[in-house]
Amino acid sequence: LLSVFLPGLVFRDAYGLNVHLFQLSFYQCLIMAFPLVLAGTALTACVAFYIFPFGWSFNLAMTFGAILSATDPVAVNALLNEVGAPPRLKTHIAGESLLNDGSSIVFYTIFSLRFLDELGIKGLGEDVNWGEGFALFFREALGGVLVGLVFAIGLVTLLHQLDRRLNAEENVVQVAATVTVAYLTYYTADSVLEMSGVIAVVFCGLGTKALGADKINDKSIMDGFWMLLEHLLNTVLFALGGVVWGFVISNEDERLGLFGAQEWGYLILLYVLLTVIRFGLFFASYPILSRMGLGTNLRETTFISYGGLRGAVGIALAISLDNEVFSVTKDETYRTFTTQLFGFVGGIAFMTLLINGTLAGPLLRKLGLVSSSVVRLRVLERYRQRTRERLEDDFVHLLTLPHFSKVNFSVVKHHVPLLEDLTLNRFYSAIARNKARISPSEYNPPSVEYILPYLEAEPGTTPTPESSEDDTTMSSFHPEISAFSDEIDKRKALNMSSTGFSTNSVMVLTELRMIFIEILRFAYEKQIAKGELDTREGILSYTLLQSLDIAADEASKGRSLKDWEFGSLFKDSFNRRVNRFMNWLFVLRNGLRTEDINLLSKDHFALRINVHRAVAFIQAHRFVQERFKAEFLGAQFSDAAEVVLQESEAEVLQAEKDLASYNKKNVEQIMSHLLCQLLLNKAARIVEVLLHTGLLVEREASAQIEKIEHSVLHLQHCSIAQHPGELDPSTGENSVELLEEQN
Secondary structure, eight states, X not given: OHHHHHHHHHHHHHHTSOXXXXXXXXXXXXXXXXXXXXXXXXHHHHIXXXXXXXXXXXXXXXXXXXXXXXXXXXXXXXXXXXXXXXXXHHHHHHHHHHHHHHHHHHHHHHHXXXXXXXXXXXXXXXXXXXXXXXXXXXXXXXXXXXXXXXXXXXXXHHHHHOOOTTXXXXXXXXXXXXXXXXXXXXXXXXXXXXXXXXXHHHHHHHHHHHHHGGGOSOHHHHHHHHHHHHHXXXXXXXXXXXXXXXXXXXXXXXXXXXXXXXXXXXXXXXXXXXHHHHHHHHXXXXXXXXXXXXXXXXXXXXXXXXXXXXXXXXXXXHHHHHHHHHHHOOOHHHXXXXXXXXXXXXHHHHHIIIIIHHXXXXXXXXXXXXXXXXXXXXXXXXXXXXXXXXXHHHHHHHHTSGGGTTOOHHHHHHHOGGGTXXXXXXXXXXXXXHHHHSOTTTOOOOOOTTTGGGOOOOTTOOOOTTTOOOOSOOOSOOOOGGGTHHHHHHHHHHTOOOTTOOTTSHHHHHHHHHHHHHHHHHHHHHHHXXXXXXXXXXXXXXXXXXXXXXXXXXXXXXXXXXXXXXXXXXXXXXXXXXXXXXXXXXXXXXXXXXXSSOOOOHXXXXXXXXXXXXXXXXXXXXXXXXXXXXXXXXXXXXXXXXXXXXXXXXXXXXXXXXXHTSOHHXXXXXXXXXXXXXXXXXXXXXXXXXXXXXXXXXXXXXXXXXXXHHHHHHHHTOOOSSOTTOBOTTTXXXXXHHHHHXX
């Protein structure tokens, strides 16, 4: 049972972590997941041993405590993502849950062996003493870490070889590889090496995210599959646990009378005591946790203490123990014990999900941990206004088409909420924008005869089509209406006032910097999707994406944008090792995929990476600057937006300065190859469009894509200084022929 459900669930959660923040908070999570879990296990065992009247042995009570120490953050994490909780809080909850799943299973293994030994069945269980228990714990924990990292390196290497981004089959194979390695990691660690399978899968997922996230050809397929798998595994496990728990609490079948009124009373008492224990442990360790790693505060500690939901892991462990006891003994005493144990575990999972999960949202807001601040709500309102403008432009454009010349605007107002308050001023502005975008020879005026009667001018104005001009530049960054409509409704309900709002405040700057960084991330991902940023070129894409994680962490502390500086990841031993690993992957791929192409020299390879990094960086920043200007300049955020744009421009100038410092001739050669790469990728996109529109069949498109892929591969490994037919800039003669004559 554990082998079926846990590898998929744990790998998904580990891969979803922010690696940079997890590194910073690692020791915090370690304290929460090991010393606190052991203390929680012991205290819960004391409740079961000294308060429960069922006669459980101390080993069974410790097993019970270990099972209930495993937390499940799925419901809470979904809520945190939905309401926009601080990244630090999400990292602490997810990191603690992943590591304490591993530690609780290790403790479960130790104490369940001692409990099963009490059955007196030869070959079942083991009388593990305390010294052996600690040795077993460290062997399973540290061994699991090592096994996970080894499998992570293997998986990243495999993903690197499956590099044909335009080949749909290889994209599917990449997904299959992650699933296979996740389960293989668990089986190898748990069954073959007798180490912690959960800890192994955790570090396999973390290692894959850190080194292989940019090797994924199609992130939508990968994310979609793992999201589906996680949902299915959780659903099936909870359904299975619910069915078995239903039999227990309904006193059906052979478990008749095992869960009556007394047990329900003790279940409620257990829930209260578990909550007290968790709050006590976290607040007792607060002086330590608040002074290390990412730090924390009392509000976040309160929510982490409250957010300890029990779920998948605990249910799986309890069912596994109950099934094992039922399969090896007819002793009704021990069968009753494990059935009662499962009844309490299932009850706690149900109560924490029902009570803690339901009240987590209101508690987050009460503690002030959500990002629905005045700044964020105003940003969302700005997005809404820009979306409305885009919709108004689309509406005007549609009115230029003959079959929309007599549209009934009352129907539009009824079914399109964003146009229900359309004014004559905004309508004329949309007409002006539409006219400005189209050449006079191609312009068709919209049909307004059936629209104008519905529209009124804004108070104190008399707009005309000729006097209306677009006072803002439209941005192409338009989020979906549904993404923030709920937040806007909340803003209206709260009736927040803008009085006293300062656009120069640190809070506004921080919010705008975070937005700028997220659009930068989108820009890099767009470059990767289009093939403009090659993820196989050593540490290039890793550097750019890692710099954004560091920049986001710094920006959250109120510091300025310095992602070009953060992108120089060759300052410490860790990143030098990462760089060597990435370069080794490049060489490995050359050896496996190209036999007749000379490898680039180390110096030229490093220069090419630096040039491509600078070009990608400058292009991404220019892309974001244009959209940022359109979004925030001329609005209430103008001053803060100007500061962010100045910081971005300073970074771009530094990148341009570094680029200018390289050898001009070598840079020109690299840029020429980059131009070829962009043209080849554009050719591939044209083929894709032809395929999707039905102008090419699958076989024809695959043949053309294969040729383009071969050209791209040859281009990436080209080390020729002078190409056939190349002219000498100074003489205009064929430089290759001149060189041959001189030789």
